[in-house]
Amino acid sequence: MDLKFSAEDFEFQKEVRAWIEENYPQEMRERHKRSANGHLSREDHMYWQQALYKKGWAGLDWPGELGGPEFTPTQRYLFDLEMAAADTPGILPFGQTMVAPVIMKYGSEEQKQRFLPDILASRVWWCQGYSEPGAGSDLASLRTKAERDGDYYVVNGTKTWNTLGQHADWIFCLVRTSDDGPRQQGISFLLIDMKSPGIEVQPIITLDNPPEGYQEINMVHFTDVKVPVENLIGEEGKGWTYAKYLLEFERGNAYSHGLKASLKELRKIAAVELSSDGRPLSEDADFARKLSEAEIAIRAMEFTELRILSSLATGKNVGPESSLLKCRGTELQQLLTELAVEAVGNYTVPFDNTGAILGMNADFIGPEYAAATAPRYFNNRKVAIYAGSNEIQRNIMAKLVLGLT
Numbered sequence: 001m002d003l004k005f006s007a008e009d010f011e012f013q014k015e016v017r018a019w020i021e022e023n024y025p026q027e028m029r030e031r032h033k034r035s036a037n038g039h040l041s042r043e044d045h046m047y048w049q050q051a052l053y054k055k056g057w058a059g060l061d062w063p064g065e066l067g068g069p070e071f072t073p074t075q076r077y078l079f080d081l082e083m084a085a086a087d088t089p090g091i092l093p094f095g096q097t098m099v100a101p102v103i104m105k106y107g108s109e110e111q112k113q114r115f116l117p118d119i120l121a122s123r124v125w126w127c128q129g130y131s132e133p134g135a136g137s138d139l140a141s142l143r144t145k146a147e148r149d150g151d152y153y154v155v156n157g158t159k160t161w162n163t164l165g166q167h168a169d170w171i172f173c174l175v176r177t178s179d180d181g182p183r184q185q186g187i188s189f190l191l192i193d194m195k196s197p198g199i200e201v202q203p204i205i206t207l208d209n210p211p212e213g214y215q216e217i218n219m220v221h222f223t224d225v226k227v228p229v230e231n232l233i234g235e236e237g238k239g240w241t242y243a244k245y246l247l248e249f250e251r252g253n254a255y256s257h258g259l260k261a262s263l264k265e266l267r268k269i270a271a272v273e274l275s276s277d278g279r280p281l282s283e284d285a286d287f288a289r290k291l292s293e294a295e296i297a298i299r300a301m302e303f304t305e306l307r308i309l310s311s312l313a314t315g316k317n318v319g320p321e322s323s324l325l326k327c328r329g330t331e332l333q334q335l336l337t338e339l340a341v342e343a344v345g346n347y348t349v350p351f352d353n354t355g356a357i358l359g360m361n362a363d364f365i366g367p368e369y370a371a372a373t374a375p376r377y378f379n380n381r382k383v384a385i386y387a388g389s390n391e392i393q394r395n396i397m398a399k400l401v402l403g404l405t
């Protein structure tokens with residue numbers, strides 16, 4: 001593999017860094033730094049995504065003729081590296097990364113023209129309606145029903161664990177259009193306007209304790225929701241194929257940039273927190289060893305990503321190795337939040353220490369960096385579950401990477 005970056009690559013990296021410096025407002029940086037779950041207000045997210053669009057850096061994996069920047073794999077790597085180093089908000093995946101590839105591959109011409117430009121420009125906010133109270137890992141057992149009635153489907157059921165649906169304009173949903181035959185064959189893929197009568201978004205308040213409106217996940221209830229048949233993607237009953245295609249894009253993330261940035265923050269905390277003998281924690285042999293082990297694991301992760309990057313540059317796909325990235329990347333994310341709790345100690349204990357984070361008139365209990373430590377620790381329990389739990393990823397690796405049956 002060839003891991004050398006060219007002079008043009010370094011020029012590109014400088015351009016990204018300078019653009020971030022100019023376009024990432026200081027107040028937004030502060031809000032993002034304090035956000036326990038990495039999310040900001042709808043306005044902040046929209047501002048950021050629209051700024052990227054204006055620069056020509058939206059739809060990062062889209063083909064050039066549809067407006068993608070056509071980064072080389074190396075440019076993409078450097079772009080992600082700079083974004084993580086500057087702690088910018090993540091690009092919301094639901095539109096550009098998840099539903100857009102499905103519309104591109106399986107949507108009609110009319111659907112492409114209607115939806116893709118708004119997704120690229122972040123004029124609409126999408127959310128994902130796959131999981132249900134009785135259907136997660138075993139997604140094919142989903143029961144939300146869509147019954148054909150003339151030019152409409154009438155949708156009834158409940159989706160759950162829906163991320164940021166309180167902000168969404170549209171939801172892409174897996175629905176059951178038939179109970180006959182194998183379960184997968186009765187599933188269809190529908191695009192639904194969240195303003196349709198009969199949709200109710202119900203917040204789920206999680207252990208990281210965000211106040212209502214700032215919640216990360218929701219239930220979405222559908223009661224006799226009328227959806228025009230032209231919002232069906234592809235063919236009725238083929239939704240399972242489209243759903244699986246989408247999941248390839250949901251899981252193919254790079255983790256090492258974000259991990260390196262988090263480790264840097266953790267090292268800063270360890271330099272000011274004291275160990276029991278009064279010396280900085282960073283000089284405590286046991287804690288220093290944990291930091292070094294984390295750094296080694298992150299470097300190994302980075303080299304795995306670079307190895308995959310190198311094969312992408314020669315035209316190969318990520319394939320089931322994305323499961324490896326997801327498992328290892330999320331384990332390391334969790335490890336860093338655990339070490340942060342250990343470093344901060346007692347000041348992680350106050351349960352609701354987020355008032356000042358949200359701009360309320362309340363002082364932090366303890367140092368400012370302590371306030372988000374426990375909410376982040378709790379929030380990061382999710383990473384081993386969403387986008388297909390890590391147990392499911394291990395099943396995929398056992399079968400498709402190791403060839404075990």
Ligand SMILES: Cc1cc2nc3c(=O)[nH]c(=O)nc-3n(C[C@H](O)[C@H](O)[C@H](O)COP(=O)(O)OP(=O)(O)OC[C@H]3O[C@@H](n4cnc5c(N)ncnc54)[C@H](O)[C@@H]3O)c2cc1C
Binds near residue numbers: 390
């Ligand atoms: C924060 C968060 C955000 C999410 N956002 C969305 C969203 O926006 N839209 C959406 O549709 N969904 C979303 N999800 C749902 C997510 O995809 C599911 O939670 C996930 O697929 C697991 O399903 P489940 O929660 O029903 O758990 P279950 O499937 O009930 O699994 C329970 C446990 O059993 C294990 N298990 C299950 N089957 C197997 C097996 N075959 N082999 C080994 N172990 C197994 C699992 O690993 C897990 O530990 C989100 C989830 C979280 C936590």
